[in-house]
Amino acid sequence: MTAKAAIRVHGLTKCYGVGSGALVALSDIGFSVGEGEFTVFVGPSGCGKSTLLKILVGLDRATAGTAEIQGEAITGPRRDTGVVFQSPVLFPWRTVLDNVLLPIDVLRLDRKQHLATARELLSMAGLSSFERHYPWQLSGGMQQRVGIVRALVHDPKLLLMDEPFGALDALTRENMNMELQRIWMERRKTVIFITHSITEAVLLADRVLVMTPRPGRIVRDIRIDIPRPRDLSVANTPLFGEYVREVRELLNATGAID
Ligand SMILES: Nc1ncnc2c1ncn2[C@@H]1O[C@H](COP(=O)(O)OP(=O)(O)O)[C@@H](O)[C@H]1O
Ligand SMILES: [Mg+2]
Incomplete structure (x- = not known):
């Protein structure tokens, strides 16, 4: 792959607090995201997903490790980044x-x-x-x-989304998923999308990165080879079911209950 990395994270660790009260939210996170790629993070509640996003947005600092956008260390909010919170x-x-x-x-x-x-x-x-x-x-x-x-x-160029559809009812959420896919295909943003819904992850992603419970680590990087545009009926196909099962088994194996 020669595609330029839009986001590169290496050895990223985040601790909140110090001493005996310290809490390790993220531990040794590493990944890179190619330009135009749609990457979804899925993990249990409290595993550090929002923490990771806040670091990428420039609203929080890593305790150790590096996080870069377009080859530049993230030092604060950037013009080339759009953010959607829950x-x-x-x-x-x-x-x-x-x-x-x-x-x-x-x-x-x-x-x-x-x-x-x-x-x-x-x-x-x-x-x-x-x-x-x-x-x-x-x-x-x-x-x-x-x-x-x-x-x-x-x-x-970059769209960072933290469980943007988490508060919506199921029907609206499905419509929003389709809408987002359409926007992404039209405008080709690099997207990082966080969710704790396995089906939403598989439906939207080029890659699903599966996280462990706190301290959050990445256990698997799964490429979703389902052609686009994907409509909602894709969820009924055996291939979709396979991906969902793979992610669910990983989450279960790490002790995360969806
Ligand atoms: N500002 C903060 N100060 C102290 N602890 C925090 C802070 N933000 C998050 N945490 C803790 O870090 C862990 C990860 O939180 P968060 O990133 O919000 O997880 P997620 O988004 O995956 O649910 C949780 O245990 C949470 O309580
Ligand atoms: Mg969160």
């Missing part, structure tokens, strides 16, 4: 459109220049007629879509 954290006093334009304001980019992109993305997410609405006037699924549109508005 809850969409929208500002209630901003309209949908103004929430979407938040990164433009924060990065001090030109609002006028990005307005068309914002509207185009809102339209793609089926939210065109809601741009003047406030977050509390939208359903949970719609709010989460606003969060995703916001993460894309400055056209970042």
Whole structure:
């Protein structure tokens, strides 16, 4: 493989606290993600998934080891990165459109220049007629879509997502999975997606990295060779079932219960 690595992590360890109260959240994490690749981390609650994401986003520091994006050590939030957290954290006093334009304001980019992109993305997410609405006037699924549109508005190369659909009902979640796949295929972002749903992982991923319970380590790196675009019926195929079984057995073997 000669594809350039967009993300490279080596020997990464994260401890919270010191002395007898110290807690090792991540232990010797190493992986690299190629440009345009869709990589999914799956692991039990508390295994350090969010910790890893916060380090990649530049909101937290590793205790040891290195984490690089495009060959540069991560020292803080980056312009080329979009982030989606588990809850969409929208500002209630901003309209949908103004929430979407938040990164433009924060990065001090030109609002006028990005307005068309914002509207185009809102339209793609089926939210065109809601741009003047406030977050509390939208359903949970719609709010989460606003969060995703916001993460894309400055056209970042990397999209980092921490259980973005965890709070949604099953139907909405499936629709969002399909939507995300479509966006990714259209715009070819490098994606890191965190979940504790095995089926969501297999449905979305080029690669599934399976983590152990705390301290989180990577036990397996599984390439998902299912052609795209994948629709929801792919979940009924024997091959899909094989991948799901492989991931589940690994999680069971490490003592993680999904
Ligand atoms: N800021 C923090 N201070 C102390 N402990 C933390 C902090 N953030 C997370 N932890 C602990 O680190 C472990 C991993 O947490 P987290 O990364 O949120 O796991 P996950 O996202 O996989 O559920 C947990 O035991 C959690 O309690
Ligand atoms: Mg988490």
